[in-house]
Amino acid sequence: MIEALFPDGAIALVASEAMWEGSLFPEEAACIERAAAKRRREFTAGRLCAREALARLGVPPAPLLPNSDRTPRWPEGVVGSISHCGGYCGAVVARCQHFAGLGLDAEVAAPLDPKLVSRICRPSELARMADCAPPPGTSWEKLVFSAKESTYKCYYPLTRTFLGFHDVEIAFSPAESSFTATVVRDAVPAAAGTRNFSGRFACDGARVFTGVALAAPAGTQNSV
Incomplete structure (x- = not known):
């Protein structure tokens, strides 16, 4: 499902069950030797999933x-992102x-805690979503949260x-399963x-997924 969140040229993978119990490089294992078991499993799944995705780009294991x-x-010349969620991991x-x-x-996918809605969502976001039904099993407020995270x-x-939740404005296009995100805080720098x-969003009933891809600036896309 997460493959559909990104344009051609990006490799998105979900961690297999084996990746949660796989072996890390010694340098990686040293980073989590004092971590709780849950954190060690998440870190392992994320690294092995990312390593498989990198291999599909032709990047040697490291x-x-x-x-x-x-x-x-x-690795040099590569961008990426990893996400964990309740026994799920993707890269x-x-x-x-x-x-x-x-x-x-x-x-x-469970709707956002009502106590958190005003901390996460801007009033204009809530107003735009008021008359539109969200995907089954979730809420627009939860999707706003995820879209701001991605x-x-x-x-x-x-x-x-660092950005606060109100530093970003999300506008969904439900028919296209897409959204735009605008950094509205003037005091922070632009990115590229x-x-x-x-971005794009999806929901499988148990989880919501969002993905953002920022194209390389003109003049770099044909470089090697």
């Missing part, structure tokens, strides 16, 4: 270590010559700048020259 902020340190990768950034998010995963590696991101 340790995928975390940066100091815990974001993955992708997406692509060459920098095609994409400046990628963001993937998966969430349990946007942030795409934005942050390019700017190293833009504040506008395009």
Whole structure:
């Protein structure tokens, strides 16, 4: 399902059951030796899933270590994103010559806690969604949350700048299963020259998925 969230040129994969119990490079294992069992399983599934996706890009296997902020340190010339959610793990990768950034998010489909809605959603987002039925099993508020998470995963590696939930405005196009995300906070930098991101969403009844892909700036797409 997550493959449909991204344009051609991006490789998106879901972790297999075996990946949750697989073997890491020693350098990777050292990063989580003191982590709880749940975190170790998630880290392992994410790294092995990402490594398989990278292999399909022609990238040789190598340790995928975390940066100091815990974001993955992708191989040179590659962008990517990893998401975990209640026993689910997916990863997406692509060459920098095609994409400046990628963001993937998966969430349990259950509607967002009402106490969190005003913290996550801008009033204009709630107004736009008021008269439109959400996908079965979830809510537009939960999809807003996921869309902002995937946007942030795409934005942050390019700017190293934190965003609040109200710093981004989401507008859905339900018929196309797509959305636009706009960074509306003027005080933060643009990412690869833009504040506008395009994404897609999906729901399988148990989880919601969102993906954002930011094309490489003109002049880099044909570079090698």
